[in-house]
Amino acid sequence: MLSVSRSIVLPDSELVVRFLRADGPGGQHVNRTESAVELRFDVLHSPSLPDDVRARLLARSDRRLTDEGVLVIQARRFRDQGRNREDARERLLEILRAALVVPKKRVATKPTRASQKRRLEGKQQRGKLKQARSRSWSHE
Template sequence: MLSVSRSIVLPESELVERFLRADGPGGQHVNRTESAVELRFDVMHSPSLPDDVRTRLLARSDRRLTDDGVLVIQARRFRDQSRNREDARERLVEILRGALVAPKKRIATKPTRASKMRRLDGKQQRSKIKQNRSRSWSHE
């Protein structure tokens, strides 16, 4: 059981782990042990996720999310399998907790009168600088 929040708990049966050889330092040891972990979680078909959380997760443009709605997390930060396994699970929980909170609606605002004036003043100054350049070129 992987606890995400009070209301969301993922059973082990929904998590698919695959162990593979990690790249990086480790000498000959790295070629023999499968210390990297690939954790897969099917967001699309998980009965443990509420619909709003599922929708937010699937709407994210996350490269770890496959076209089938499966979230794939690879952990190869550490040299031993157990720490990588723990790391992958922590990252999954972090992603799921991020989707629990609904994003705030943006309230459209109008620019203030002073900010409009500053913008127009800046445009006028720039225009004068460019006009002065063209005058100086024509006299040469």
């Protein structure tokens, strides 16, 4: 059971945990033990997530999110399988809690007259520089 917030609780049945061999330090022992953890959570088909949270999660441009809407987290920071499992669950919680926050709506504002003037002056200066460049360079 993974408690995301007061209203959202993910049952363990929605989390798929797989163990794999980790790379990195550990000597000969690392070749025989599966201490790395891959945690999969199906965001698209999860009945525990509210629709707005699901939409925000799926809208993220996150490389850990597959085309099928499955969030894949790999934890191999530690040499201990139990610690890696906890690390993966914590990282999933961070992602889910970040999706709970409703982003503020952007309020459209007009550019100030001074900023418009600065922009146009900058464009004119750049144009003059390019114009001067083309006059000094000749075809031979």
